[in-house]
Amino acid sequence: MTDQTALKYTAEHEWILIDGETATVGITAYAADKLGDVVYVDLPAAGSVVSGGTVVGEIESTKSVGELFAPVDGTILEANAEVDADPSLVNSDPFGAGWLIKVNYTELPTLLSFDEYSALIAE
Amino acid sequence: MTDQTDRYSPLHQIHVDGGASFTDFAGWQMPVSYGSDLAEHHAVRTTAGIFDISHMAEILVDGPDSAAFLDFALAGRLSAIGIGQAKYSLLLSDGGGIVDDLVVYRLADDAFFVVANAGNRFAVGAALVERAGGFDVTVADVSDEYSLIAVQGPNSREIAKATAGIDEVGVSLDELKYYWSTDATFNGQPLLVGRTGYTGEDGFEFYIQTDAAADLWAALSAAGEAFGLVPAGLASRDTLRLEAGMPLYGHELGLETFPVQAGLGRVVNLKKEGDFVGRAAVETGPADGARVLVGLTTEGRRAGRAGYAVVLDDGSVVGEITSGALSPTLGHPIAMAYVDPAVLETGTPLFIDVRGTRIAASVTNLPFYKRDSK
Secondary structure, eight states, rough: OOOOOGGGOOOTTTEEEEEEEEEEEEEEEHHHHHHHHEEEEEEOTOOEETTTEEEEEEEESSSOEEEEESSEEEEEEEEEEHHHHOHHHHHHHHTTTTTOOOEEEEEEEOOHHHHHHHHHOOO | OOOTTTTEOHHHHHHHHHHHHEEEEEEEEEEEEEOHHHHHHHHHSSEEEEEEOOOOOOEEEETTTHHHHHHHHHOOOGSSOOOOOOEEEEEETTTTEEEEEEEEEEEETTTTEEEEOGGGGGHHHHHHHHHHHTTEEEEEEEEGGGEEEEEESSSHHHHHHOOOOEEEOOSOTTTTTTTBEEEEETTTTTEESSSSOOSSSEEEEEEEEEEGGHHHHHHHHHGGGGGTTEEEEHHHHHHHHTTTOOOOOOBBOOOTTTTGGOOGGGGGGGTTOOOOOTTTHHHHOSSSTTEEEEEESSSSSOOTTTTEEEEEETOOEEEEEEEEEEEOOOOOEEEEEEEEEEEHHEEEEEEEEETTTTEEEEEEOOOOOOOOHH
């Protein structure tokens, strides 16, 4: 189990796990629940240069389309091929096997703590 | 997100306890899913699902002129249906547009039960009251007195038969035909059972007095356990009806839509005697070149959604999607769209503009999915 209190968050309902210069990014359980069953993901290719706050991918459920924002500036190291093959991982394990991208980041913006994010979704 | 004007189903607490997430639908907080809308969709196609659709509006038309009144007020010939029979119909504007689509049950020689969409409750009620002038009828909005529970799927009949408390069924559930209804009781209270639905599967709809709705839901759910019945929300209801090619008011139908554009020309009975509201406009028809509703299928997994443009190879816009999703049953995207008829006649290749990516689409006959009828 991922320790959700150790993750950083964005107001776009993404989580970020910082490990050295690598940021692993996924969407939160709250976001996955709001989307419904995820049936398709469109993730950026490894090597793509992304800038924080821009849309870099899509997460589609049966009923709607969610955008994936790059939470940090950097270069995509890897997109989760398992999620590409089985998008339901985003629902079944959003903080674990349902991760979406790994980014080699250049600089970290201000991100939300677990407590701050929890307060945001409690509103 | 919620405010004082939100309305809640009498079954709301059951849905909360069942882990439902909710969505606003025409001012009602209704269950959108109980966890997995895909699982709910597949359950309805293979076993059964139970839906709370208590937000639907019910209007009782009663009195000696009821049949003649509805022949005037609605597009179909309601006087022609038998007692117990149900009929899909349209309430048209003077201009021939669609105020709402309805299911009408004939309860007696001189009494009909009109079921309208929640969002059109007051428009339908007001139109019927206005059109009742000169007829010996009463029009009563009884929406608050009735709740509506649907059980849909191949096992629905066995579930209904096994449900404790459903009794005194007029026409046995084994003999009740599709689009017919029967009186029954549930724990002694009046129950109307229609073999109707909005999923493309066999199924039943139960009209019950609001104070008995929670007990009926519990009894149906208990009986359904052995038959794979699961609670199902509006998300799966939408993908089910889309696969079945059924229009949704506000998407495929609206005041600016003529029935013939929506493929509902057969619902308007131009042979019936006398005038009816919208007749002159419907006989004139929409302008030449008015868009018509078609089914579109695409490959891959990216679905065209409501509002997306249908375009030609050169990018010119020739239509717009009204509903679309990745079909859970078929495994590829499906959509309904209004398209310029000229491009259909020539068979010009069509594309859907999916957020900047052009995806080739094939025009398909509706429905996308049809159950094996037995």
